[in-house]
Amino acid sequence: MTKYHESDIQYKGESNGVHSWSTPSGQPYYWHPDWLHVAEDATGSHPKQELEVAESEAPTEKHALKAILKHMNDWATEKLSSKPEIETNAIESEINLKK
Template sequence: MKLFTLDDLNYKGVEQGVHSWNNTKTNDFYYWHPDWLHIAEDAMGDHPKTQIDVPNGEKATEEHAKQAIIDHLNNGASA
């Protein structure tokens, strides 16, 4: 059973190219920049939380980032 869905993410906006979301259930924050292949716990990207799964030949998108956050939450977080 999946605990989290895309509806549990609240997009906070983009600042200097870094997108941010918080999880509405736990209020944890997640950050992503289009040059990163990971989701981070800080806006500098220095502390990765999870890698983004991007098919070969594609560039990471905001949709990939959101899915990586949900996958991370459902694979180790609790509600």
């Protein structure tokens, strides 16, 4: 399985201190410097993933991006683990395209 990387997520900007990103599928993620999580809504009331921040550090956009990537990759791993035929079909399709 290919993992999601920073280049797979589009930064949408900042409004009233809330930073936003979207995934290729359109899933939005939000983060504000006061939050210790990324959320699926701009109010932060629906947390998706905790930020991994050392006690001596202040949360940054990089921490938020890392949390988004972790959430996306964990979700994909869980989905593929529960339905292994998806990955098998994808690999077979890729092989067939190369023929």
